[in-house]
Amino acid sequence: MSSTTPGCLWVVATPIGHRDDFSVRAIETLRSVSVIAAEDTRHSRPLLQHHNIATPLIALHEHNERDAVDAVVRRLLNGDSVALISDAGTPLISDPGFRLVRAARAAGIRCVPVPGACAAIAALSVAGLPSDRFVFEGFLPPKSAARRSRLQELAGEPRTLIFYESSHRVAESLADMRDVFGGEREAVLARELTKLFETVLGEPLIELAARVVADPDQQRGEHVIVVAGRGEEADAKLVEGRRVFAILREELPPAKAAKLAAAISGAPRKELYGSE
Template sequence: MTARAGTLYVVATPIGNRGELSARAREMLAAVDAVAAEDTRHTGVLLRDFAIDTPLESLHEHSDAARWRSLLNRLAAGQSVALVSDAGTPGISDPGFELIRGARAHGIDVRPVAGPCAAIAALSVSGLPTDRFVFEGFLPARSVARRRRLAALADESRTLIFYEAGRRMRAMLADCRDAFGDERRIAVARELTKRFEESAQLDLADGVAWVDADANRTRGEFVVCVAGAARATDKPPTADLDALLTELVALTGTREAARIAARTLGVARNSAYQRALVLARE
């Protein structure tokens, strides 16, 4: 295969199993003038496994402007470059997006070499609706910002897809439970296509317990798919929610009232809680 002069190839690499590197990707990685990699050590191992000796260039979120300009200049001068991430499709929750945008802005030809993507792989086996979905990438690491972002997504009716690191899984699932309600279904995929791959579908009420059941579930890389909220046309009338909340607030307080109402009527817990606060003030 011959690489086109002055072309940036966005090449998907394995998310786990080495067999995911397509024949076309192997040929293209061998044919280009340079490979721009998020981590040259990681990608170097991959290239050696397939006897590819194309020169590697480091390109990551901390690369200085000179490195970005150098690659764009090489492309403009007629060289071909392959962009790869540590795993999966470059540009998806990945700093390679900036090179792609820069190449487009300079009129450079950009072509995909399609392959694995962890978000799509997890969604495909999630058992949740796949016709409409939203990819959110990594949530904020700090709890306050994470909860704020989840609250903004509480009424999203499309399936939600998140990336998360194992060390934050327990806190992330606890915050999802508080924002979306105990009964919202989730599908969790860990270490996709790797040796210790596992996946599960459960209610958010059981998410923290699932993590706590195995110490390995605080390690590795996760994709979390969350079922969307009931659509507005499927939700109970506001009058029904208000009546139930008014009765429950008097007995249990706003937070517990919101939890029970959310489960009973199938609404987002955060929405029920915000409504309970309004009713408590009236």
């Protein structure tokens, strides 16, 4: 029976942009472990070199995670200490690593977080939207139909919503949010956080969607979209809209009644028609 003491899995947050947003503890941890499991070793190496971290790297990403997990867990059981990092920010947040942490915990290995940057939390902190309760949705489906379907499921969510989005889909996603949530819903687009071309734009969705289409620069880089939850004002409009729709429905076809009720009350037409 082996008497080897298992190593520790350190889950280490790295900067999301600015290289100096790296805690002293994170740097010391990465210097001290046996090996660093990185999402993309080519991406992480310059950051590590900048901070004089010479620890060996191995790859652990979405394409090899299933196969790599067993090897990493064996190393941990044999006494090696391993640090898990992603390309940027906190590992596992829309990044690989879940399977490794789950397997390590199942094997009785100690897993320790070394907290730091997270783009979702950084965006929320400057959005000026309610932050006491929020929902992180990560990336929406890439296809418009599936994306709209998911947004419809979230339309009544009262908590602040946080999304990640890629540069080539941000304009389409904002347009879908405008159509599903309503153009007056407050939203913030946080782009390239902590980087040279960082911008944080806060406007109603109808204006934000138009601004991003008109300014191609706002479609570049990495994006976090923060959207206000459905508030009491929206609920009041829907109640009034349904009341007006019920009256008009007595004399008009449903589609026509919903269109007029929406114009009168400000409630989303689709929700009125869907209540039929």
